[in-house]
Amino acid sequence: MTVDQKVRQTLAELGVTESAGVVALFAEVCETMERERRELVNRVAADKAERDRACKELRDRWLARKNGLLSLVDERWLKKAPRELKPVVGQHFNALRKASEQLEVGVLAREMKCRVAASAGAVLEARSPIVAGTTVLSGVSPDLTLPSIRRPLGSMHPVTRVLREIEEIFIALGFRIETGPEIETVEYNFDALNIPETHPSRDDWDTLYVDEKTVLRTHTSPVQIRAMRKYGAPLYVIAPGKVYRHDKPDSSHATMFHQVEGLAVDRDITFADLKGTLDYFAKRFFGEKVRTSFHPSFFPFTEPSGEVAISCTLCDGRGCRVCKESGWLEVMGCGMVHPEVLRQGGIEPEEFTGWAFGMGVERYAMMKYGIDDIQLFFQNDVRFLKQF
Numbered sequence: 001m002t003v004d005q006k007v008r009q010t011l012a013e014l015g016v017t018e019s020a021g022v023v024a025l026f027a028e029v030c031e032t033m034e035r036e037r038r039e040l041v042n043r044v045a046a047d048k049a050e051r052d053r054a055c056k057e058l059r060d061r062w063l064a065r066k067n068g069l070l071s072l073v074d075e076r077w078l079k080k081a082p083r084e085l086k087p088v089v090g091q092h093f094n095a096l097r098k099a100s101e102q103l104e105v106g107v108l109a110r111e112m113k114c115r116v117a118a119s120a121g122a123v124l125e126a127r128s129p130i131v132a133g134t135t136v137l138s139g140v141s142p143d144l145t146l147p148s149i150r151r152p153l154g155s156m157h158p159v160t161r162v163l164r165e166i167e168e169i170f171i172a173l174g175f176r177i178e179t180g181p182e183i184e185t186v187e188y189n190f191d192a193l194n195i196p197e198t199h200p201s202r203d204d205w206d207t208l209y210v211d212e213k214t215v216l217r218t219h220t221s222p223v224q225i226r227a228m229r230k231y232g233a234p235l236y237v238i239a240p241g242k243v244y245r246h247d248k249p250d251s252s253h254a255t256m257f258h259q260v261e262g263l264a265v266d267r268d269i270t271f272a273d274l275k276g277t278l279d280y281f282a283k284r285f286f287g288e289k290v291r292t293s294f295h296p297s298f299f300p301f302t303e304p305s306g307e308v309a310i311s312c313t314l315c316d317g318r319g320c321r322v323c324k325e326s327g328w329l330e331v332m333g334c335g336m337v338h339p340e341v342l343r344q345g346g347i348e349p350e351e352f353t354g355w356a357f358g359m360g361v362e363r364y365a366m367m368k369y370g371i372d373d374i375q376l377f378f379q380n381d382v383r384f385l386k387q388f
């Protein structure tokens with residue numbers, strides 16, 4: 001006789017007259033209920049609608065008010081139990097009702113969902129032993145003695161290295177670092193720097209125009225104007241950054257390279273301060289033995305203007321192939337800030353004076369490391385870069 005048939009009869013009809021029989025009956029019902037519950041959750045249907053339908057079916061079979069198996073137990077066994085068996089039937093019926101909470105749709109659905117997720121995980125684990133850690137799932141355990149995959153560490157680009165070195169020297173002298181946009185207005189790049197419209201550097205051949213009023217900056221000098229307008233005087237800044245020229249690439253020209261611009265504005269500062277500062281910088285950067293030499297030059301934004309040369313680091317001024325037998329290497333341009341440029345920066349030239357300088361970072365890196373082709377910096381050849 002099945003449980004379904006048994007719950008439709010009274011205890012008397014089933015021939016149960018003592019508590020041992022009651023215990024056995026309830027054990028059978030409990031077992032059946034648990035078996036059906038387990039069968040359901042183990043069936044693992046990935047489709048949610050299908051899961052919900054199966055849960056409701058099982059729940060109704062046991063818990064429906066009308067003709068649910070528990071109702072039948074209540075009606076036939078508990079209510080119709082002989083007086084002496086009532087306590088034990090009642091006690092076991094309560095236990096059964098408590099256990100039947102596991103059949104509520106929400107509880108069942110939750111458990112089935114967990115099973116679905118776990119079974120998906122099991123598929124993954126079976127495919128990849130790494131997912132399961134060191135657990136042997138596919139019959140092959142990972143060999144923990146194998147060397148791991150190494151990600152080689154890179155090194156700092158020689159241009160960045162030199163740039164940092166230059167920055168550190170000037171920061172120690174009290175300069176602050178200032179940056180500006182690489183896409184610059186014509187006003188900042190030319191007009192405010194006293195470079196008139198007729199100046200050859202504004203030619204299409206020299207300059208990369210974005211549109212009529214914007215250019216890829218041809219030098220870091222626009223940052224001078226920006227810094228003066230932003231901070232006023234006194235002012236000590238350096239402006240490192242990328243600049244762009246319409247140059248034909250060769251071993252000493254590139255369409256993009258780095259400059260460091262320097263600007264000092266204060267009361268009563270002179271060309272002597274400029275010379276002292278740049279001489280100190282050259283000795284710190286190229287070595288104590290280096291001598292500097294200043295000679296006149298021209299830039300629209302400085303007056304007077306000068307070029308700075310250092311004694312050849314290779315031949316110490318005796319003359320060699322690198323310095324073209326002159327004994328000197330040109331390293332930067334400099335000069336006293338033109339009064340018009342100070343005015344453009346919102347600084348009164350009657351009260352303040354200033355000096356500025358500009359240097360090409362790639363050229364310094366080439367001198368420092370003995371590199372003879374500027375293009376090497378930008379070709380991303382690891383064989384070249386890993387030497388630094």
Ligand SMILES: [Zn+2]
Pocket residue numbers: 312313314315316317318319320321322323324325327328
């Ligand atoms: Zn030399």
